[in-house]
Amino acid sequence: MAKSRRNEIWEAYQKDIAEDHYYFARSCIRQNFFPAAEGLYLKILREELGLDVFDDPRQTSCTGIAYHSGVLPFETIMTVVARQFALMNEAGYKNFIVSCVTSFGIYVEVLETWKHFPEIEKRIHEALFNATGKTFEVPQNLVHASDVIYKFRERLADKIRKKLVYASTGEPLKVVDHIGCHYAKIFPEKGIGGAEFPYVLAGLIDSWGGAQVDYPERRHCCGFGFRQYIIKSNRGYSVANSKKKFESMAPFKPDLIIANCPGCTYFLDRWQYVISEMEEKTYGEDGFGIPVLTYEELAGLLLGYDPWDIGLQTHQVAAEPLLEKLGIAYDPAAKYRGLNGLKLNVPGQPAHLRSC
Amino acid sequence: MKNLYDELGKDVRYREGLKACINCGICTSVCPAAEVSDYDPRMVVDMVQQRNEHTLRELLSSDTIWKCGECLSCKTRCPRGNVPCYIVQALRSLSIETGLFAESREGRKQLVVKRTVGDHILKYGYCVYIDEVSLDGYPEQGPVWEWLRENREETLARFNTSYGKEQAGTLRNTAGESLEDLKRIFDETGGTARFRKIEEFSAQKAAETGKQFSEGRDEYFNMLNDGEE
Numbered sequence A: 001m002a003k004s005r006r007n008e009i010w011e012a013y014q015k016d017i018a019e020d021h022y023y024f025a026r027s028c029i030r031q032n033f034f035p036a037a038e039g040l041y042l043k044i045l046r047e048e049l050g051l052d053v054f055d056d057p058r059q060t061s062c063t064g065i066a067y068h069s070g071v072l073p074f075e076t077i078m079t080v081v082a083r084q085f086a087l088m089n090e091a092g093y094k095n096f097i098v099s100c101v102t103s104f105g106i107y108v109e110v111l112e113t114w115k116h117f118p119e120i121e122k123r124i125h126e127a128l129f130n131a132t133g134k135t136f137e138v139p140q141n142l143v144h145a146s147d148v149i150y151k152f153r154e155r156l157a158d159k160i161r162k163k164l165v166y167a168s169t170g171e172p173l174k175v176v177d178h179i180g181c182h183y184a185k186i187f188p189e190k191g192i193g194g195a196e197f198p199y200v201l202a203g204l205i206d207s208w209g210g211a212q213v214d215y216p217e218r219r220h221c222c223g224f225g226f227r228q229y230i231i232k233s234n235r236g237y238s239v240a241n242s243k244k245k246f247e248s249m250a251p252f253k254p255d256l257i258i259a260n261c262p263g264c265t266y267f268l269d270r271w272q273y274v275i276s277e278m279e280e281k282t283y284g285e286d287g288f289g290i291p292v293l294t295y296e297e298l299a300g301l302l303l304g305y306d307p308w309d310i311g312l313q314t315h316q317v318a319a320e321p322l323l324e325k326l327g328i329a330y331d332p333a334a335k336y337r338g339l340n341g342l343k344l345n346v347p348g349q350p351a352h353l354r355s356c
Numbered sequence B: 001m002k003n004l005y006d007e008l009g010k011d012v013r014y015r016e017g018l019k020a021c022i023n024c025g026i027c028t029s030v031c032p033a034a035e036v037s038d039y040d041p042r043m044v045v046d047m048v049q050q051r052n053e054h055t056l057r058e059l060l061s062s063d064t065i066w067k068c069g070e071c072l073s074c075k076t077r078c079p080r081g082n083v084p085c086y087i088v089q090a091l092r093s094l095s096i097e098t099g100l101f102a103e104s105r106e107g108r109k110q111l112v113v114k115r116t117v118g119d120h121i122l123k124y125g126y127c128v129y130i131d132e133v134s135l136d137g138y139p140e141q142g143p144v145w146e147w148l149r150e151n152r153e154e155t156l157a158r159f160n161t162s163y164g165k166e167q168a169g170t171l172r173n174t175a176g177e178s179l180e181d182l183k184r185i186f187d188e189t190g191g192t193a194r195f196r197k198i199e200e201f202s203a204q205k206a207a208e209t210g211k212q213f214s215e216g217r218d219e220y221f222n223m224l225n226d227g228e229e
Helices: A003-011 A028-033 A037-048 A064-068 A074-091 A101-116 A118-132 A145-151 A153-159 A202-207 A236-252 A262-279 A295-303 A320-326 B004-009 B012-017 B026-030 B032-036 B041-049 B053-060 B073-077 B084-098 B110-124 B139-150 B152-158 B176-189 B191-209 B219-225
Strands: A022-025 A053-055 A095-098 A141-144 A174-178 A256-259 A292-294
Touching: A022 A074, A028 A037, A028 A262, A037 A053, A037 A145, A037 A153, A037 A295, A064 A074, A064 A101, A064 B110, A074 A095, A074 A101, A074 A118, A074 B176, A095 A101, A095 A145, A101 A118, A101 A141, A101 A262, A118 B176, A141 A145, A145 A153, A145 A202, A145 A295, A153 A202, A153 A295, A174 A202, A174 A236, A202 A295, A236 A262, A236 B032, A256 A262, A256 A295, A262 A292, A262 B139, A292 A295, A295 A320, B004 B012, B004 B053, B004 B084, B012 B084, B026 B041, B026 B073, B041 B053, B041 B084, B053 B084, B073 B084, B084 B191, B110 B176, B110 B191, B110 B219, B139 B152, B176 B191, B191 B219
Parallel strands: A022 A053, A022 A095, A095 A141, A174 A256, A256 A292
Antiparallel strands: none
């Protein structure tokens, strides 16, 4: 195959990511379960990359978790999305960053629906106006939060203080990437690398010195399942699917998992704890789990931010083995402190999953 | 009762989701729900494709349509451009609209979804909120979450969040004006009516069980959530 033809094919797997001036939409899960992550993300974009990002206090949930759990009509979520676009317009922005893979899938689906069914977009314009008096135009550019980190990964590579390598040997760390189903499985052309070769996180691993782990269940769902997790008695669905992934990746002895989606980060972290409690099984070395970080947590760590200031103590799987491998200095005594060094109590210990 | 297929045909997700299924089963082979249960998206599409009102009614009244996890892995893989998950989304909507959701054990659990992530949207502006996620309801959260919740004033201040404040930032209080916008959007677009239907049909079923039914995490909610029906 001629090189130009190959390039043409790969163009279908690229994606337009605006250079600057973004409106930021928060995630329900990320801001609760990893409460330092979004602040860190904005700090990296603004202070490390010098980008303009607007954080709007009027913005709300896209309602995607309720929608995908089957309790909201399509019209309702489309109109909530339309309100977010109206807020972006009012703030004077044209580029929209979504901080959640579920939301990203929702926004793309709504835009695609309107493209193919203009009469539905017209109906939503009317619904939004009737409900709020607002009008809207769709964004010129809509991306997932990790897409921006990917776009500027080489610029960040120039700034990072630690590469993704063992401090002791210089060998690359073995890193699992988990993209999240709604990033590219619904509309493959909207994700970097599509559904077949998603590169949004793998690109970070490559640029920052690590080694990708390619394991059999790499593309399998984390097991969120929306209502299957929300309802307590249905959670076997969720943990069983995560376990399928852990069992599949374990023989490759990964040092780290990085996840694209707030929900996936949460499940891959917490289900390791649950599996350890239920089956006394752990997937990391010496009784630890495999640390699970978000892309901005990884960037922050490599940029030299204090691991406890960026919230790594809010993960159930201990981050310390990763810090040791990377040769990152940390103060164990500062881990469970509040503002201004206020000493707090220490969390209880899991029965089997080793923590620090 | 209206013709169910006429109603289903009004849903764009049904029209987009069902082209012509050749029953190859690729959707089932990649389905995480099929991995852990007897769910079979190929069978769902095959049943819907028959265009038999009786079969459709049975499907809407069954546990089957509630077993999908909406990961949409099936959309990527179908060689004929069908989307079993879109069909399921349309079936779930119709099941609630017709009240048939209350005829199945899994369908009745939609009350739990409505009273958690659903109600949270109108109360907090987000589907999830730290104050509502107790270890009792979510034991898998583990000791670190318990620690974070116990110390949330101090830890969330350390992380420079806006918890409890009306300003931009993580975990801020959503302003009343935004919550009113959401409420009016729900009223205008059928979200409020959908919630009401879930409550009304659930109340009828709760009366049959003799369980206390009012609001929030009442006796009937706990029975459904714990799977003890």
